[in-house]
């Protein structure tokens with residue numbers, strides 16, 4: 001009995017060593033097949049009253065082209081178009097979210113006013129933006145700030161909860177829904193050219 005078991009174990013060991021390359025390749029290809037782009041920030045939607053407050057703070061009008069960097073389900077872009085008459089571009093690395101945004105744009109017959117791009121915001125062309133909205137992270141805002149410094153004058157940047165570190169905000173507002181018990185949301189407004197914070 002012991003001999004049968006050790007013979008079986010030996011057979012498994014020999015098979016493993018013979019086919020170890022193929023086994024490794026199988027696991028590697030499985031890993032590759034299931035790998036998806038991991039976003040720098042997960043999708044957490046901005047509540048509607050905060051979306052409205054951001055767009056108001058940025059004084060969005062029908063003349064504006066609003067870029068939401070990391071657009072999620074497109075709510076900021078859709079609000080800018082529907083409520084303020086602007087045009088909008090949403091950018092996200094999540095293909096399912098971008099697909100849902102495009103489907104929603106078609107259902108609302110807003111394809112002429114909006115565009116959704118499956119792109120990394122760190123490499124996106126922002127030249128057309130007159131308003132930029134953000135709900136990202138401190139790290140992502142820090143990475144984006146040098147790009148904002150190259151934008152033409154007059155671009156308004158409204159950031160939900162995260163500042164542009166070292167830059168003087170034009171205004172800071174808190175948005176809390178009536179009856180809402182959670183901590184208020186903070187919105188930072190910047191206008192290009194960005195002004196460094198003055199040191200005392």
Ligand SMILES: C[S@@+](CC[C@H](N)C(=O)[O-])C[C@H]1O[C@@H](n2cnc3c(N)ncnc32)[C@H](O)[C@@H]1O
Nearest residue numbers: 039040041044045046070072092093120121135
């Ligand atoms: C916190 S959610 C904000 C969604 C939306 N802007 C809002 O305010 O409701 C951040 C979004 O940024 C996207 N994102 C994170 N890193 C990104 C990157 N490097 N390029 C493009 N999108 C990114 C995520 O997929 C996610 O949808």
